Amino acid sequence: MPPLTSWLVLAILVLAAPTPPARATPVASFHAQREFDYFALALQWPGTYCHRTRHCCSSNACCRGSNGPTVFTIHGLWPDYNDGTWPACCTKSSFDPKEISTLTNALEQYWPSLSCSSPSTCSGGKEKHGTCSYPVIRNEYDYFLTTLNVYFKYNVTSVLNDAGYVPSNTEKYPLGGIISAIENAFHASPLIVCSKGSIEELRLCFYKDFKPRDCAVGPDIKIDMVTSKGSCPKYVSLPEPVSRFH
Numbered sequence: 001m002p003p004l005t006s007w008l009v010l011a012i013l014v015l016a017a018p019t020p021p022a023r024a025t026p027v028a029s030f031h032a033q034r035e036f037d038y039f040a041l042a043l044q045w046p047g048t049y050c051h052r053t054r055h056c057c058s059s060n061a062c063c064r065g066s067n068g069p070t071v072f073t074i075h076g077l078w079p080d081y082n083d084g085t086w087p088a089c090c091t092k093s094s095f096d097p098k099e100i101s102t103l104t105n106a107l108e109q110y111w112p113s114l115s116c117s118s119p120s121t122c123s124g125g126k127e128k129h130g131t132c133s134y135p136v137i138r139n140e141y142d143y144f145l146t147t148l149n150v151y152f153k154y155n156v157t158s159v160l161n162d163a164g165y166v167p168s169n170t171e172k173y174p175l176g177g178i179i180s181a182i183e184n185a186f187h188a189s190p191l192i193v194c195s196k197g198s199i200e201e202l203r204l205c206f207y208k209d210f211k212p213r214d215c216a217v218g219p220d221i222k223i224d225m226v227t228s229k230g231s232c233p234k235y236v237s238l239p240e241p242v243s244r245f246h
Helices: 003-014 046-052 097-110 140-153 156-162 174-184 223-225
Strands: 038-044 073-080 169-176 191-195 198-206 235-238
Touching: 038 140, 038 169, 046 198, 073 140, 140 174, 156 174, 169 174, 174 191, 174 198, 174 235, 198 235
Parallel strands: none
Antiparallel strands: 038 073, 038 198, 169 235, 191 198
16 A cells, blocks of 8 residues: 555646535436535544444445554545535446546545445445536546545644644543634634534535635534534544454
8 A cells, every 4th residue: 555645746746626515405316407616525533433333344444453544534525505405416427446446545545435335326426426526527537536635635634633633532622623723724614523422524625626615604604513413512522443353
């Protein structure tokens, strides 16, 4: 597996493109859908996700034991609308793994599955979200490479570690402090989703030129950010990733 620095070098060589926003209500699938407004890069915290793992399988990165993820991993790059809805399955093009064969190692490490669920029609990241990234991102390879590049450039794990927010099964951190650390680093407000008081997902939002923007689209940004579907408390935990074996 190439070191992270190798992928950072790769990222520099890639076209600068836009990134995705937050979840709400999808519009009808396979119909002409209007062009999206912004991108949301959704990142998942394995310490929270993997604590819920009850069944292991070969595709679940939570079951890799000591080789499991220990940083925020990619959940998806999502095109969203400013009204809170989002496009999905914009074309009937099928995912072709051969198109991204040179990215396989990086995707397995930084964009792993954290479950054993079987994807249904138009549920994969490329079919559901990637096909709606046009005209900013025009093909499968660019969708995945662009997502990796944005992920490396805006390294949430490093920002939080540098600010003293490190994984812990005993510490609780002020949610406002975590938000401020992200805002100071990227000059835009994230959206945070919690599960039982633990950070489950953190989303960074971008304009179509991939410059950071605030994720919240409601009138009260701070309230919108911290009362996402998980309803984060004022103090949140960042559980240490667990090691499981299949």
